Amino acid sequence: MTRTLLTGNGAAAWGARLAKVDYVPAFPITPQTEIIETLAGWIENRALASRLVTMDSEHSMVTAAGAAASTGVRVFFATSSQGLLYGMEMLYTIAGWRAPLVMVNVSRGLSAPITLEPDHNDVLAARDAGFLQIHCSTCQEVLDSVLIAYRLAEDGRVRLPVLVNLDGFYLSFTREPVVIPDQATVDRFLPPYDPENVAFRADAPMSQGTAVLGGSAYSYFRYQMHLAAHKALVVYDEIAHDFAALFGRCHEAVECYRCADADYLFVMMGSFATKAREAVDRLRETGLAIGLVRPRLLRPFPADHLREALAGKLAVAVIDQNLSIGHGGILYMELAAALAGGRRRETPLLTSFVGGLGGREIGSEEFFEMAAVLQRAVQDGHPPPPRLLFTEAELREVRKLQGVARAPGNKRGGGL
Amino acid sequence: MYRIRFHGRGGQGMKTASRILGRAFFLAGFEVQDAPRYGAERRGAPLFAYVRADTKTINERGVITRPDLVAVADDSLVGLPLAGVTQGLDKRTVLLLVSHEEGALWRQRLNLAGVAISLPPLAEAQATARFHGAEMVGAVARLVGCITAAQLREAIALELAFLDAAEVAVHQGAANAAYEAMAEHAGLVQPGGPIVAADYLPPRWLDLPFEPAQVSAPVIHAPATSVAVQTGLWRTMRPVIDYDCCNRCWWLCSTFCPESAITVDEDRSPTIDYDHCKGCMVCVAQCPTHAIVVQPEEEPVPGGSP
Numbered sequence: 257m258t259r260t261l262l263t264g265n266g267a268a269a270w271g272a273r274l275a276k277v278d279y280v281p282a283f284p285i286t287p288q289t290e291i292i293e294t295l296a297g298w299i300e301n302r303a304l305a306s307r308l309v310t311m312d313s314e315h316s317m318v319t320a321a322g323a324a325a326s327t328g329v330r331v332f333f334a335t336s337s338q339g340l341l342y343g344m345e346m347l348y349t350i351a352g353w354r355a356p357l358v359m360v361n362v363s364r365g366l367s368a369p370i371t372l373e374p375d376h377n378d379v380l381a382a383r384d385a386g387f388l389q390i391h392c393s394t395c396q397e398v399l400d401s402v403l404i405a406y407r408l409a410e411d412g413r414v415r416l417p418v419l420v421n422l423d424g425f426y427l428s429f430t431r432e433p434v435v436i437p438d439q440a441t442v443d444r445f446l447p448p449y450d451p452e453n454v455a456f457r458a459d460a461p462m463s464q465g466t467a468v469l470g471g472s473a474y475s476y477f478r479y480q481m482h483l484a485a486h487k488a489l490v491v492y493d494e495i496a497h498d499f500a501a502l503f504g505r506c507h508e509a510v511e512c513y514r515c516a517d518a519d520y521l522f523v524m525m526g527s528f529a530t531k532a533r534e535a536v537d538r539l540r541e542t543g544l545a546i547g548l549v550r551p552r553l554l555r556p557f558p559a560d561h562l563r564e565a566l567a568g569k570l571a572v573a574v575i576d577q578n579l580s581i582g583h584g585g586i587l588y589m590e591l592a593a594a595l596a597g598g599r600r601r602e603t604p605l606l607t608s609f610v611g612g613l614g615g616r617e618i619g620s621e622e623f624f625e626m627a628a629v630l631q632r633a634v635q636d637g638h639p640p641p642p643r644l645l646f647t648e649a650e651l652r653e654v655r656k657l658q659g660v661a662r663a664p665g666n667k668r669g670g671g672l
Numbered sequence: 673m674y675r676i677r678f679h680g681r682g683g684q685g686m687k688t689a690s691r692i693l694g695r696a697f698f699l700a701g702f703e704v705q706d707a708p709r710y711g712a713e714r715r716g717a718p719l720f721a722y723v724r725a726d727t728k729t730i731n732e733r734g735v736i737t738r739p740d741l742v743a744v745a746d747d748s749l750v751g752l753p754l755a756g757v758t759q760g761l762d763k764r765t766v767l768l769l770v771s772h773e774e775g776a777l778w779r780q781r782l783n784l785a786g787v788a789i790s791l792p793p794l795a796e797a798q799a800t801a802r803f804h805g806a807e808m809v810g811a812v813a814r815l816v817g818c819i820t821a822a823q824l825r826e827a828i829a830l831e832l833a834f835l836d837a838a839e840v841a842v843h844q845g846a847a848n849a850a851y852e853a854m855a856e857h858a859g860l861v862q863p864g865g866p867i868v869a870a871d872y873l874p875p876r877w878l879d880l881p882f883e884p885a886q887v888s889a890p891v892i893h894a895p896a897t898s899v900a901v902q903t904g905l906w907r908t909m910r911p912v913i914d915y916d917c918c919n920r921c922w923w924l925c926s927t928f929c930p931e932s933a934i935t936v937d938e939d940r941s942p943t944i945d946y947d948h949c950k951g952c953m954v955c956v957a958q959c960p961t962h963a964i965v966v967q968p969e970e971e972p973v974p975g976g977s978p
Contacts (some may be wrong), residue, residue, distance in 0.1 A: 369890035430707035535732035
């Protein structure tokens with residue numbers, strides 16, 4: 257066991273290395289590229305006995321990954337943003353093959369306008385693909401989650417691909433202390449890949465992803481994926497328990513921080529959730545009973561865990577680092593649906609905030625103000641309308657840009 | 673928690689400096705977070721990197737808005753609003769600048785409430801032998817006062833492991849000299865407290881008004897607006913054409929220039945547009961007669977002023 261400084265990308269590569277992956281199809285994209293560079297370096301100097309193949313696109317990369325996993329080898333690949341979307345057709349396809357592999361997505365906002373900085377619209381575009389999703393908030397969690405993801409993907413009750421998500425820049429290029437576990441302990445946690453009936457070989461011909469018409473067979477196969485994803489909730493808890501027993505780090509499906517006695521909650525995913533955690537500590541110093549709920553699993557959606565965490569609270573701020581154009585924050589919608597389907601009567605006031613799009617910071621004063629909004633909502637008895645975290649000063653900056661861009665009717669850096 | 677920002681230009685080693693400092697803090701027993709922040713630009717573009725160090729787990733993330741120390745590798749960045757060098761400076765913040773001019777002068781110029789200290793810029797021979805970041809990180813390590821010379825030396829060895837031993841030693845020597853030079857200021861930079869919730873300035877959120885697509889689509893409604901951005905300020909080194917040596921090939925340097933900053937006259941003579949040349953030196957590498965030489969930005973140009 258070594259404790260050292262690693263970037264989120266370095267931690268992802270270490271996860272793949274400790275999982276002894278056999279095959280890594282690769283295509284570069286910022287901010288993910290460091291992951292495959294690191295793996296390529298290890299393969300070059302024989303620290304890792306894997307085959308890395310550079311592909312002509314993400315579409316080919318995902319296809320190769322699914323095909324290789326179907327032959328019974330352990331597969332890893334990584335991408336980001338536009339690359340994830342370029343491979344999207346094949347994400348659905350290989351999940352349908354029930355190919356148990358692990359991919360890492362390094363979140364980055366989608367074009368247009370184009371950016372390099374993170375939000376979650378890329379990974380959420382893959383929400384319905386049949387990949388399970390684990391969302392990380394620290395570099396340590398990235399390494400640990402890759403190991404957990406292989407156990408989950410390869411479990412005979414699940415056999416679905418798993419996506420581990422980390423935020424570009426805020427994790428991908430940020431170094432933090434990370435414990436790199438011993439190979440021997442990892443081997444105890446994650447035994448060699450047992451391909452069961454996945455072994456697709458020339459000497460034992462079979463067909464995969466066959467055509468079905470008429471809808472009934474299609475419904476059966478697709479709904480079986482859904483049932484397997486639901487089963488993954490139980491399997492995940494078992495695996496997280498095993499992980500905690502071996503490594504001493506607990507990665508529950510839903511992290512609840514200072515929730516037990518809380519009246520108010522922040523709910524958010526990803527690395528910005530550590531900012532919310534800091535805000536919780538600071539707000540607690542003022543006497544406000546507030547906590548943080550952070551879903552690590554997004555697919556399967558841990559609805560029961562979340563209902564339980566929210567039960568009896570006064571008000572909840574759901575902070576979405578994504579935007580479903582024409583509807584709003586995706587986590588907010590999913591949480592609202594989960595609460596609507598619950599049996600409990602004590603449903604808190606649910607408020608929606610969208611922030612951190614394209615890597616926009618969420619300042620500590622904004623968390624403090626969201627907590628104030630929650631308290632006012634409870635006094636008023638109804639939630640305020642959804643709020644984009646965007647300030648007057650930011651609009652002034654946009655006006656300046658529009659001035660340079662000669663946008664029609666723009667008052668050249670003038671007032672609001 | 674210590675909150676420290678490094679500002680410099682791509683190529684000056686600010687990311688490396690932040691990593692060395694982060695590693696040194698880690699070796700000294702701190703929890704650490706270090707990260708660079710940059711976009712798609714190349715060498716010469718303004719960038720920054722930051723380090724947080726604390727005795728307990730760090731939950732803060734992202735850009736540091738209330739720095740205890742700001743270290744600047746290139747004083748030409750101070751006047752660039754986009755570089756954000758002065759963001760969040762208050763009376764507690766120490767400003768460390770690489771500059772020919774004294775800290776006291778910068779303090780007066782920028783109307784700073786805190787202390788400013790300057791480090792002399794490297795001579796040309798030194799600048800080509802090592803990262804500028806080595807001096808800076810040496811100075812910073814002494815200013816925070818909780819990193820030993822041995823930890824600094826080890827951090828440099830670990831973070832520059834990709835260099836050969838002699839090069840590592842050069843950087844260690846430079847860092848150590850700066851570390852010693854700052855002895856009188858040891859511990860001047862003190863860790864800041866948490867950002868408390870008791871009295872905060874509420875954000876001035878607004879309800880974003882609807883605007884028609886003619887205004888609100890991400891369109892630049894005019895050609896060549898990038899001319900307005902004087903990327904020539906990014907240069908640390910300048911390519912200079914020796915016209916006696918130029919064979920008037922007509923196309924190589926101008927074609928390879930990624931910024932289209934070289935034009936060729938009717939008499940086949942190339943001219944460099946120094947308002948937009950970023951100093952990438954691609955032209956220097958391409959010129960078949962080696963007619964383009966490299967000069968430090970601070971030296972005057974023979975026979976003209978770009």
